[in-house]
Amino acid sequence: MQTVNRIDPLRDAVSALRRDGKVALVPTMGALHEGHLTLVREARKRAAHVVASIFVNPRQFGAGEDLDAYPRQLAADSALLAAEGASLLWAPDAAAMYPAGYATNISVSGVSEGLCGAARPGHFDGVATVVCKLFNQVGPDLALFGEKDWQQLAVIRRMARDLDLFRPTVDDIIGVETVREADGLAMSSRNAYLTAEQRAAAPALPRAMRAAIAAIAAGAPVAEALVTLEQALLSGGFASVDYAMLCDADSLAPLAERGAGSARLLVAARIGRARLIDNMAA
């Protein structure tokens, strides 16, 4: 696996890979876990070559968030990607991504605004901006993202649709099912912030979500099921719940009732230093 950290060698390397067929991009911020490696494996099934990117994007961290503490382990990540058969690692530094004078921001209204967007103002502008840049830098035939960040995926798809992105097109943005630990906790680089006690308590999140989904399917009012979910988290070791909402799966508009369309339960809750998010089909 080749590693590049400047645009010109990146473009040369991607052009060479393209001679063998499709190129897939797996964008990451590093601190790779099984969820990321699943994206690489899935990408390998769909393309001749996989380009992974590692860039801890300062523009998607708000003031007081964990930019400085975010785990950085480039050598270990690089070994994991090579072992999975990635062909190229794109690892720019902040100066390569946002050179002096950089002035452009991409803001996706609507789908960015509620849920994590409400608690983390500017976060999805940062995500949309860097993902658009990564797409333009690499020009992949397809790109893969974890469904764990459901709202992020919706924002990226909205951006791709609205800007008529060409490489990849909106249809070539692939969501891959969340990878979970044996106890149900969704894999996340931020799980590393949990103490042993908090880690033991954290599976209360997927457990309470599954219970809420079952209650709603059995006819319980949505509001009541969500209150029960919040109470289960607070009594199960979580410090606070940022949101617990049933939403339309595509527009992310909140649903007061489980209608006929596809719905998603989305939750963000804090435990210790970590803010955990999860979502499930409901």
Ligand code: PAF
């Ligand atoms: O999901 C992530 O790791 C990041 O938000 C992404 C998509 C790599 C953009 O920085």
